Amino acid sequence: MPEAPSAVVRMWRVRPWNPNPLLRVSDRFEVLVRVLAVLAVVVAVPISGAIGTVSYTGAVARIAAQDAGKTQVTATVTADAQLLPTADHYGAQPDRYQVPVQFMFDAHARTATIELPKPKLSGSTTALWIGPEGNPTMAPARPGSAAAEGVGTGLAILVESWCATAASVWITAAVLDSRRSARWEREWRLLNRPIGKDSL
Known part of the structure; x- marks a missing residue:
């Protein structure tokens, strides 16, 4: 064959x-x-x-370019955090809290309202990233x-x-x-x- x-x-x-x-x-x-x-x-x-x-x-x-001039400072919470309303009623998205803070920039006290993943009480502190102009900004990109x-x-x-x-x-x-x-x-x-x- x-x-x-x-x-x-x-x-x-x-x-x-x-x-x-x-x-x-x-x-x-x-x-x-x-x-x-x-x-x-x-x-x-x-x-x-x-x-x-x-x-x-x-x-x-x-x-x-985006991360140039970013600095981390310690901000003081000036009022209790408020839970932000969310459009997701099924709990798929994590809760976000809004809180007013005070921090020092260029030897001057400044205030801002930021969002946090966890609630903070008045008088507590939190880490805050600010840009070259002293405004709150996102944290620098992760390595990689x-x-x-x-x-x-x-x-x-x-x-x-x-x-x-x-x-x-x-x-x-x-x-x-x-x-x-x-x-x-x-x-x-x-x-x-x-x-x-x-x-x-």
Whole structure:
């Protein structure tokens, strides 16, 4: 019994430029699409890496500019915290509290109203980040935020490109299979005689 040809041989036989007349145009086109899809998947890796690197570099510069001049001070709570109303009635979001505070900036006392995740009583203290102008601001970005942004962007581009490539291959195969099935059905009707018209 002859051995079945290897996968490499089978792939070589269905190459788009194969002169075999039994290889249909649709088969050649489908193989070409799959070859291009493999190339797209491979090329997407370095491209996604380059985009992720650019995103990381931009994130580093942006975060450095945003965090420049931020200073942490100790603020004194001047009134009991008030629970902020929330639109979520199912408790999925954590409670937030609003509290007035007083702090020193540039040798002058300043006041502000901030939000806290936990309630504070009047007279207690809390850490507060302020910007170059002495206004309350967000805490500096965590270490690794720029790297996480760069990696996330690169992976997102890679996954999206792979999904688009897979969808293109699937759609192409589905359309070609549908066209081939319709053609086979037409040819089968031409070969078969209508029922009741057979002759001996």
